[in-house]
Amino acid sequence: xxxxxxxxxxxxxxxxxxxxxxxxxxxxxxxxxxxxxxxxxxxxxxxxxxxxxxxxxxxxxxxxxxxxxxxxxxxxxxxxxxxxxxxxxxxxxxxxxxxxxxxxxxxxxxxxxxxxxxxxxxxxxxxxxxxxxxxxxxxxxxxxxxxxxxxxxxxxxxxxxxxxxxxxxxxxxxxxxxxxxxxxxxxxxxxxxxxxxxxxxxxxxxxxxxxxxxxxxxxxxxxxxxxxxxxxxxxxxxxxxxxxxxxxxxxxxxxxxxxxxxxx
Amino acid sequence: xxxxxxxxxxxxxxxxxxxxxxxxxxxxxxxxxxxxxxxxxxxxxxxxxxxxxxxxxxxxxxxxxxxxxxxxxxxxxxxxxxxxxxxxxxxxxxxxxxxxxxxxxxxxxxxxxxxxxxxxxxxxxxxxxxxxxxxxxxxxxxxxxxxxxxxxxxxxxxxxxxxxxxxxxxxxxxxxxxxxxxxxxxxxxxxxxxxxxxxxxxxxxxxxxxxxxxxxxxxxxxxxxxxxxxxxxxxxxxxxxxxxxxxxxxxxxxxxxxxxxxxx
Amino acid sequence: xxxxxxxxxxxxxxxxxxxxxxxxxxxxxxxxxxxxxxxxxxxxxxxxxxxxxxxxxxxxxxxxxxxxxxxxxxxxxxxxxxxxxxxxxxxxxxxxxxxxxxxxxxxxxxxxxxxxxxxxxxxxxxxxxxxxxxxxxxxxxxxxxxxxxxxxxxxxxxxxxxxxxxxxxxxxxxxxxxxxxxxxxxxxxxxxxxxxxxxxxxxxxxxxxxxxxxxxxxxxxxxxxxxxxxxxxxxxxxxxxxxxxxxxxxxxxxxxxxxxxxxx
Numbered sequence: 001x002x003x004x005x006x007x008x009x010x011x012x013x014x015x016x017x018x019x020x021x022x023x024x025x026x027x028x029x030x031x032x033x034x035x036x037x038x039x040x041x042x043x044x045x046x047x048x049x050x051x052x053x054x055x056x057x058x059x060x061x062x063x064x065x066x067x068x069x070x071x072x073x074x075x076x077x078x079x080x081x082x083x084x085x086x087x088x089x090x091x092x093x094x095x096x097x098x099x100x101x102x103x104x105x106x107x108x109x110x111x112x113x114x115x116x117x118x119x120x121x122x123x124x125x126x127x128x129x130x131x132x133x134x135x136x137x138x139x140x141x142x143x144x145x146x147x148x149x150x151x152x153x154x155x156x157x158x159x160x161x162x163x164x165x166x167x168x169x170x171x172x173x174x175x176x177x178x179x180x181x182x183x184x185x186x187x188x189x190x191x192x193x194x195x196x197x198x199x200x201x202x203x204x205x206x207x208x209x210x211x212x213x214x215x216x217x218x219x220x221x222x223x224x225x226x227x228x229x230x231x232x233x234x235x236x237x238x239x240x241x242x243x244x245x246x247x248x249x250x251x252x253x254x255x256x257x258x259x260x261x262x263x264x
Numbered sequence: 265x266x267x268x269x270x271x272x273x274x275x276x277x278x279x280x281x282x283x284x285x286x287x288x289x290x291x292x293x294x295x296x297x298x299x300x301x302x303x304x305x306x307x308x309x310x311x312x313x314x315x316x317x318x319x320x321x322x323x324x325x326x327x328x329x330x331x332x333x334x335x336x337x338x339x340x341x342x343x344x345x346x347x348x349x350x351x352x353x354x355x356x357x358x359x360x361x362x363x364x365x366x367x368x369x370x371x372x373x374x375x376x377x378x379x380x381x382x383x384x385x386x387x388x389x390x391x392x393x394x395x396x397x398x399x400x401x402x403x404x405x406x407x408x409x410x411x412x413x414x415x416x417x418x419x420x421x422x423x424x425x426x427x428x429x430x431x432x433x434x435x436x437x438x439x440x441x442x443x444x445x446x447x448x449x450x451x452x453x454x455x456x457x458x459x460x461x462x463x464x465x466x467x468x469x470x471x472x473x474x475x476x477x478x479x480x481x482x483x484x485x486x487x488x489x490x491x492x493x494x495x496x497x498x499x500x501x502x503x504x505x506x507x508x509x510x511x512x513x514x515x516x517x518x519x520x521x522x523x524x525x526x527x528x
Numbered sequence: 529x530x531x532x533x534x535x536x537x538x539x540x541x542x543x544x545x546x547x548x549x550x551x552x553x554x555x556x557x558x559x560x561x562x563x564x565x566x567x568x569x570x571x572x573x574x575x576x577x578x579x580x581x582x583x584x585x586x587x588x589x590x591x592x593x594x595x596x597x598x599x600x601x602x603x604x605x606x607x608x609x610x611x612x613x614x615x616x617x618x619x620x621x622x623x624x625x626x627x628x629x630x631x632x633x634x635x636x637x638x639x640x641x642x643x644x645x646x647x648x649x650x651x652x653x654x655x656x657x658x659x660x661x662x663x664x665x666x667x668x669x670x671x672x673x674x675x676x677x678x679x680x681x682x683x684x685x686x687x688x689x690x691x692x693x694x695x696x697x698x699x700x701x702x703x704x705x706x707x708x709x710x711x712x713x714x715x716x717x718x719x720x721x722x723x724x725x726x727x728x729x730x731x732x733x734x735x736x737x738x739x740x741x742x743x744x745x746x747x748x749x750x751x752x753x754x755x756x757x758x759x760x761x762x763x764x765x766x767x768x769x770x771x772x773x774x775x776x777x778x779x780x781x782x783x784x785x786x787x788x789x790x791x792x
Contacts, residue, residue: 123459124455124456124459124460124463125451125455127455127456127459128459129459129462129463129466130463135463135466135467135469136466136467136469136470138467139404139467139470139471140470143404143405143406143407143430143471144401144404144405144467144468144471144472145372145373145374145405145430145433146430146433147467147471148351148372148373148463148464148467149372149373149433149448151463151467152351152372152373152452152455152460152463152464153448153451153452154451154455155448155451164427209469209470213466213469213470216466216469217466220462220466224456224458224459224462227456227458229456229458229459230456230459233456256451256454256455257450257451257454257455258454259454260454260455260456261454
């Protein structure tokens with residue numbers, strides 16, 4: 001069993017460096033003939049993975065390089081987790097928004113702290129189309145209407161509501177979450193790897209979006225990031241605290257409607 | 265933000281006139297470059313949209329004209345809501361049965377009064393095959409078995425059970441429903457229209473039935489309406505109060521099993 | 529209305545005989561012009577259908593004959609239930625694991641005793657790939673992640689959790705289960721058969737896996753049964769009580785992680 005802990009305080013923002021740092025372990029997981037299961041968690045209080053550091057730097061202005069799958073590095077690493085020969089579990093404490101939500105959606109299972117987990121896809125509030133294919137993964141988990149609601153409102157979802165919607169497998173009391181996930185992962189680690197991989201692949205035959213569909217979300221993201229509406233909202237969000245510890249990052253859902261105040 | 269209120273007392277029955285009245289606003293929603301979201305509600309106590317006025321007139325005996333999409337006017341307007349460049353929300357108080365249920369299933373989201381909402385597809389109890397494609401929309405919301413249960417039993421589903429099944433997004437206490445929907449719609453109305461439409465279309469890539477499948481349900485409906493079993497049950501239902509305010513319309517689910525008493 | 533009761537104490541194990549015994553009634557259900565609905569239940573306390581009698585005999589060592597559909601007799605009879613011109617309801621008291629779970633997943637609806645039902649797919653704990661297509665039916669009921677969790681952990685799911693996941697339609701208090709199912713089945717039995725069959729087929733257009741996908745699970749099962757990991761775990765399970773009344777059969781989920789202790 002592997003455990004990969006995100007430890008990039010204060011917010012666990014995702015950036016090009018994070019993607020690079022993920023690619024190595026994911027490649028190793030793909031190659032390791034023995035590993036059955038990987039658990040992803042966070043060492044940063046209140047944040048699992050805040051979101052992509054879209055305000056951070058140049059990467060937000062230039063489309064990323066394309067991988068052999070025809071997808072961007074981010075989509076590529078997500079697809080390799082979703083389709084790889086190992087079982088992936090997200091143990092969610094804190095906020096998993098935007099690309100952080102996309103990351104946990106690519107994991108095979110998601111268990112969330114009842115008291116201390118928040119998931120959302122806030123991109124719409126920034127005038128953006130989410131680029132890591134949550135539009136195509138959520139319907140296989142929550143059904144069409146709840147996927148639309150999540151994607152079109154940018155609301156914050158706590159663990160209980162996320163469970164009712166199927167956004168996470170289960171909400172678990174925080175005090176029991178470690179033991180719960182250790183038990184699930186321990187079970188899987190005790191099983192035969194060949195059988196695990198075959199079962200995962202068979203389930204995937206009817207529950208995974210096509211790479212071309214995933215790639216389309218990446219292209220839509222980059223197009224939206226270049227539009228005035230996206231640039232304006234992004235600037236407004238940065239002014240209000242995007243990417244900086246504070247109320248905006250703690251309760252982003254509440255702040256999104258105000259960002260478009262100057263739209264026509 | 266648009267609001268369209270059904271106000272056709274005493275039952276908000278759907279008929280050819282209703283469909284015609286919907287086509288105008290839906291066309292306007294498609295063309296308006298600014299509108300982001302439309303909320304559908306009812307001004308009639310106890311009824312959101314009772315059902316199609318199948319006992320009303322000739323339309324039940326003659327298949328309707330075919331639109332350019334190859335679908336009937338009803339299927340056509342539903343598909344234009346489900347696929348159109350605007351977000352549609354059904355705020356459900358009262359009964360949404362049959363075509364009323366088909367209508368809310370075509371909306372992007374559905375929020376229902378916990379104390380005062382009932383959804384069902386009673387067609388099966390009238391010997392009919394539902395013709396507005398609920399057979400193809402429900403599995404993307406509730407999963408296969410609950411879709412079969414809804415379609416094959418014709419039972420009444422209250423808001424809480426509808427939420428557990430995914431038939432509605434959420435059941436909301438009646439006293440808070442207006443504020444809840446206003447908040448959701450207000451959020452969406454504050455966002456960028458181009459991004460909203462792209463997100464809706466991307467989700468649709470993996471969560472919408474094909475037009476040909478939808479059209480097949482329309483043909484199955486007309487065939488079933490012409491069969492003796494359908495005609496007999498329809499006559500029995502009219503005798504017991506179909507389309508007239510009273511116990512049959514309030515609690516239709518209970519009455520359906522009795523309609524086939526004379527079947528062989 | 530038909531009722532088929534499994535009465536093969538002490539565990540209601542499924543074997544080649546069971547499959548043969550099912551084929552007759554299923555063929556009759558297919559041919560009967562009047563029957564609308566069949567309810568499957570168990571006369572054996574604590575067990576609906578324990579699982580396939582994999583430790584029983586030669587059948588576990590030899591792939592079964594192939595039917596005209598290109599599927600094994602087990603997959604064939606399941607598909608005929610899932611796709612046949614009648615409505616099938618599983619009334620679940622006791623354990624439905626492995627092939628027992630596959631059986632109820634092939635039924636159109638599943639209602640489970642809140643106090644006395646357990647569902648699981650324990651094959652993974654035996655080093656096996658489940659061969660009756662639960663990998664392809666569960667995603668249409670529970671969504672991708674919960675399907676993966678069920679298939680990859682082999683855990684026991686009680687009725688309430690199974691309902692939250694969509695593994696069953698509803699958990700019903702045991703004292704009310706008989707009346708509940710009688711009511712649902714009675715409703716359906718009162719409806720027009722032609723309409724019922726058309727509705728079932730229409731729902732199936734977007735909620736059934738392809739036969740070729742189902743057949744693939746059968747081949748994966750037989751391959752896994754021939755691998756050392758599968759043979760070792762099966763022997764360990766038999767040593768601990770597989771197929772014999774006792775704690776292993778009552779609480780199989782707890783025992784599975786221990787079976788691979790000697791794996792490398």
